[in-house]
Amino acid sequence: MASTGKKTRGRKKTPMKMIENKEDRLVTFSKRRLGIYKKISELSILCGTEILFIVFSPTAYRMVRTNKLVQHYNEVHSQMDAIKRKKRELVSAQQTSETNNTNHWWKTPIHQCNPRELDELYSRFSELAHLFHIAWCKKIANASSMPTSTYFGNGHHRREF
Structure with a gap:
């Protein structure tokens, strides 16, 4: 089979500035993160050291925010359920009171x-x-x-x- 041309752009110098497109930024992070882990592992083996390297994923902030929103939603939902229960109790008490005038x-x-x-x-x-x-x-x-x-x-x- 004959090659129809290059499928990739090859290696080229990437300017050091933040990637504006959010999805491109996440893809680049995922790909480069593996390369960084490999280099850290090699450095640790070559030098016989323990290395601590912390990387926070851009999606981690989204996950924290999402978890907070889910927690807030659950709290509001619980409050609404309590309000609905209280309303049912009040309606039931009112109906009982209306059928029995000596209930006061x-x-x-x-x-x-x-x-x-x-x-x-x-x-x-x-x-x-x-x-x-x-x-x-x-x-x-x-x-x-x-x-x-x-x-x-x-x-x-x-x-x-």
Whole structure:
């Protein structure tokens, strides 16, 4: 078979500047990396030394970035799943509440409660009373510049300045 011509350009001097085309740059890196490893191995054998040579592939940065994006995606996906679960729970609770009007904690007949439920009701009412007290104090403080006096209903007053 006769040769129809050269298939490669042969060896020629490559200017030392960054290759602009990303794919060409990756191909060149892959090809030259093997040559560098071979030279390092030869140098180590000839000189009887141990050589540490670190090369970071341009694709390594992409892999790190991709891994971070995948991790971020997984976190967001988990948050969305949690939100969807919470929404289903709320819808279910709302539907249950609509079918049973006595389901509200403040509508529970006290005489039907066991001690644990009474303790829970007491805690909730105490918290509600505290929130009312805070809101009331703020309204009074905003309405006048006078010190506010709080009446607790049991003969005790508390002054706030």
